[in-house]
Structures are given as C-alpha cells and as structure tokens.
Amino acid sequence: MHPIVLKNVGKTYKLDAVDIPALIDINLEIRGNCFTVISGPSGSGKTTLLNLMGCLDRPDQGEILIAGQPVKDLSDDALSDFRARNLGFIFQNFNLLPVLTAYENVEYPLLLAQVPAKVRRDRVRSLLDAVGLSDKAGHRPGQLSGGQRQRVAIARALSPEPKVVFADEPTANLDSETGSAIIALMRRIQRDHHVSFIFSSHDPKVMLQADDSMQIRDGRIISVERGAAAEGSA
Ligand SMILES: Nc1ncnc2c1ncn2[C@@H]1O[C@H](COP(=O)(O)OP(=O)(O)OP(=O)(O)O)[C@@H](O)[C@H]1O
Numbered sequence: 102m103h104p105i106v107l108k109n110v111g112k113t114y115k116l117d118a119v120d121i122p123a124l125i126d127i128n129l130e131i132r133g134n135c136f137t138v139i140s141g142p143s144g145s146g147k148t149t150l151l152n153l154m155g156c157l158d159r160p161d162q163g164e165i166l167i168a169g170q171p172v173k174d175l176s177d178d179a180l181s182d183f184r185a186r187n188l189g190f191i192f193q194n195f196n197l198l199p200v201l202t203a204y205e206n207v208e209y210p211l212l213l214a215q216v217p218a219k220v221r222r223d224r225v226r227s228l229l230d231a232v233g234l235s236d237k238a239g240h241r242p243g244q245l246s247g248g249q250r251q252r253v254a255i256a257r258a259l260s261p262e263p264k265v266v267f268a269d270e271p272t273a274n275l276d277s278e279t280g281s282a283i284i285a286l287m288r289r290i291q292r293d294h295h296v297s298f299i300f301s302s303h304d305p306k307v308m309l310q311a312d313d314s315m316q317i318r319d320g321r322i323i324s325v326e327r328g329a330a331a332e333g334s335a
C-alpha cells in the first residue's frame with residue numbers, strides 16, 4: 102500500500118558545461134505491494150530513475166510522492182531518516198562490508214536503527230534461513246560465491262523491514278540458474294512480506310516474474326504494462 106508517484110519528473114546531468122537530459126517528463130505510478138520491472142537499453146535512464154525513486158538523488162523538475170508524501174518537502178536529514186525506515190537497496194556490486202560476516206552484514210542496518218539485541222538475532226536468523234544461508238552465517242563476503250553474496254545483500258536489504266526494495270540489475274552478475282533462483286526467492290519474499298520490489302533489468306526471466314513492467318528509452322517511459330492487481334496493492 103505504498104505507491105510511488107512521479108509527476109513531470111526530469112533529471113539533467115551537467116558534464117563540462119554540456120547538459121545531458123537523462124530523464125524527460127516522467128509521469129508514472131508504481132503500485133504498492135507489487136513486483137515492478139523497469140527495462141531499457143544501456144544509457145536509457147534506468148539507474149537514474151531508481152536513484153530518484155529511492156531518494157538517493159533529487160529531480161531537477163517535477164515531484165515525487167511516496168505513500169502520498171512529497172519527497173521534496175523533506176530536508177536532507179529527514180530524507181535519510183525516511184530512507185532508512187522505509188526503503189531497501191540491493192546494489193549490483195552488492196556493497197557488502199568485506200570485514201563483516203554474512204550474519205553481521207545483515208545485522209548492520211539493525212544496529213544503526215538501534216533495534217534491541219533479541220529482535221536483531223531473531224530477524225537475522227530468519228532472514229538468513231529464508232535466503233538459504235544459515236550454514237554460511239559466519240562467512241565473510243570474500244568466502245562466498247557471487248550468488249551467495251547476492252542473497253546476503255537481499256537479506257540485508259530486508260532486515261530493517263522496508264516497505265519498498267530497489268534493485269539495479271540484480272541478476273546481471275549471476276549465471277542463468279542462480280539468477281532464476283534469486284528471482285524466485287525475491288518473488289516469494291515480496292509476497293510473504295508484502296513489500297514492493299522495483300527492479301531494473303533486461304533479463305527476460307526477471308521480466309516474466311513482474312506484475313508490472315515499464316520500458317524506458319532515451320529518458321522517456323515508452324510503455325507500461327500492468328498485470329492483475331496484487332492483493333492489497335494500490
Ligand atoms: N553522473 C553522471 N554524469 C553525467 N551523465 C550521467 C551521469 N550518470 C548517468 N549519466 C548519463 O545519463 C544517461 C542515463 O544513465 P543511466 O545510468 O541512468 O542509464 P542506465 O539505463 O542505467 O544504463 P545501464 O543499463 O548501462 O546501467 C546516460 O546517457 C548516462 O551517460
């Protein structure tokens with residue numbers, strides 16, 4: 102129940118006095134409690150769009166509302182607080198902390214949020230179990246395979262119980278079989294935890310799993326296909 106609405110959103114990068122329009126007049130609604138995929142060729146604006154929706158960057162034009170809240174009304178501090186409480190991120194290179202074990206990586210956001218020890222322990226264990234890594238809890242990222250690291254990153258993104266999870270090309274670095282297993286896992290978690298997942302991907306396996314899929318070309322949304330409404334979606 103946490104739709105994201107973009108109204109006339111534009112983003113232009115400035116590079117050596119040259120304007121690079123990365124997103125042009127985007128009007129879009131991302132339904133809550135759904136699995137949404139954004140696809141398009143390299144350079145079309147997918148990462149830029151995810152960064153704006155994830156409040157990691159701000160638009161130059163237009164506005165973004167998350168669960169009815171206009172993002173631009175929030176100060177930088179309020180925005181990082183909002184992000185920490187509501188949004189999760191799975192980055193393409195996983196961004197795990199190399200000196201921490203799988204367990205500690207998943208626990209880390211909970212320490213920052215000052216979640217009590219027992220709640221932390223229960224949640225980390227159940228997430229590692231959900232991603233099938235209970236037996237690797239004590240391994241550091243360097244002692245895990247790419248698919249296992251990706252699963253740690255998923256568990257970490259979910260540990261603060263976000264309402265929306267963003268993932269930029271989550272299967273790009275995985276072999277086809279591992280990629281399918283990861284997508285099936287995310288699909289199950291999305292349904293069980295009633296979170297919204299928003300992915301960028303050109304992977305047909307990812308697109309097949311989507312409730313809604315959107316295509317972007319040269320900074321513009323050129324098509325939106327919506328599947329059957331998920332239960333409780335908005
Ligand atoms: N920091 C930046 N400074 C200048 N231009 C940028 C910057 N980041 C992205 N761009 C440009 O903005 C456009 C959109 O880039 P973006 O990274 O959003 O594309 P993408 O769809 O994610 O591509 P890919 O599939 O290759 O990851 C591109 O033309 C890119 O060159």
Ligand SMILES: [Mg+2]
Nearest residue numbers: 147148149269
């Ligand atoms: Mg990208």
